[in-house]
Amino acid sequence: MTKPPQFDLLIVGAGPAGLSAAAEAAGHGLGVAVLDEFPEPGGRMLGQFHEEKGHWWVGRREAEQLLKKCAALGVEIRCGVSVYGMVRPGNRWVVRTTGGSLTAARVLLATGAAEIPRPCPGWTLPGVMSIGAAQVLANVHYVKPGQRGLIIGVNTLAMAIARELAVSGVPIAGIVLPGPGPLSGEDASPKANLAKLMGLAHLAPSPFMRIGGRIARTLGMAGPAARFFPRGGLKIWDIPLMLRTQAVSINGKERVESVTLADVTGAGELIPGSEREERVDFVALAGGLYPLAELAAVAGCPFMHVPELGGHIPLHNEQMQTPVEGLYVAGNITGIESALVAMAQGRLAAAAVCGDAGVLGYLRESKLLEAMREVRRVRSSASIQFAPGIPYARERVYQHYAEFLEAGVLNEQMN
Template identity: 45%
Template structure:
């Protein structure tokens, strides 16, 4: 099989880019290892603060797939790219039937839109049946309409756990609360209330509670965050009728053949257990340790990488038009840093235009690329959800690093 462009990843970034390239006359194929295209869009459901409507990811996915197919895009689901060779040549296998012969795809350019992977945090009892990542709960609840449990506790406070806990609540699950992670070598700052509150300062203005919105002003300064961590109510504050506990942590999950109880303790502002502890009956526990870019496939290409905290980990070095230092290798979506679906969609559209310009597909000019770059910046700036408070600063630093590397290569 030979195409102009091969895209690895059928989420929002990959599908948006494929639609763009296909609409301009390029031959493009999307390879995705999930049963159906759409990526994490299929499990997304949240209320948007600015227009009062709901973001229904599955509807967005259906629209993208329909538009991509209309643009003559080929979509291969249930297939996995396990390595690549420059030239470009992709080696593909069947996810569900490993006994079958694989096949190769030749392409002039590659777009990696492989997304993100969860960072599960091990805690005592986490191997018991009934303990899962928050992403698994999202798939069960929003994709397959299956309750992860009847009475659920969430360990790990972040924007992902908040939104998925609400989805579970809407599905009829009794979410007893969202708690801090226990402090260990894996959780690190995720288990320190003072440090964790710093990540919430960028979206407290979206909080459904007036008290939380008012409290969000405290988080703008170091002194305010210390006060918030020290005086946060021991019983927590409710968000969408779900208690959020910055001063209580789940220390362990207990049970015989499955999860039956969680051991909960009060913690101080540094995340250290401080006296009182108790057990709460549950039948499921969801652990949220955040997300990190899924970059492993990019390693085989020999591209350069950078680690920036604001991007939530290691990402391929790339410029504003989504091009890496490797010839005809582009990236888009969460492989470039953890952000929301709307940013991924905008990046995918930009990457599609950039690839068309590079390969001479359609009539794409530099002005169109510049407009697309500006659009990505606007979407990022106005995003309802930001996974890291330093995301914009990190993007500026990434641009500086790219320009520095580019100058050295001249």
């Protein structure tokens, strides 16, 4: 019987975190393989670009550089392969995939995030897609999702991709709130959305939102500010951001033809008689992102719910180690942040792996400290941040990890 291929480190996910970790670990002499279910490595980096401190950060270019580095270091990258099982019967992981089983001393999960679906009346019509799908069409396949579109949902993901679509020459009629309903929650509230944007006011492209956001946040004026927010919206990159407008329904016979919009009060109550039709041929639903963490559950990792980080995340420490021996995490599986943060986390996870594998020698502590400082630096300066309070949320996770381990040690001593 043929033995499964063996590696020092097996990485699941060929996005920014996974590729960065692979290059770093292979650079220290580890045998590394990277698995990804998509046909091309690079993850969502392939469709991302944004302004970063006076220059354009282009994800595809970053991915190409990482892939060249991985190839030169002998990293094995297997695409079109799905992982469906993980067990650790001894001192090595056995990872079950659609391409056969592999074994590794250590596994890094860098599986990224998935979009939160946001159903609304008419959302099954052709021409309705997630905001991420619109991004992939325009920036990966260079196909316009339509001639004129509308984005439903106000969040960092919607704002970032709206900017990309505008730069790519895709006309956007506006960014509006979803209609009220059990799945919309506070996402349909002008007040809640404005408070969320105020928390990110230092990143806002509009001077009104930068300056006014700071003042209103300081004075606790999210409610009053929502009442006075212009009904026609505020233009961001020539795209109207309409916090006083909700999407009532998506209309069309065989495909999207229009969206029924209605004005709402600052409290989110629909204003009778304000309904109108916005002619568009595609709609992008922006429900946000959540960590894609199922494999961590399969591996037996405990979880923690952290709203600022996108929901349930695998419990881990600042060095990206989980309580499960030989299991590490990096990137959006640990909480929703930018690709630059994911890359820094990937390098940190690789440093932890190399330290645990004994290949860093006396440099172990200094390498880990340097990598942790770099993650903090990148996080604090990132131009795209998905929620206020991320650094504090991270500290809560690390504290909970320490308490979890301490409780486990106490239980062992008592038994």
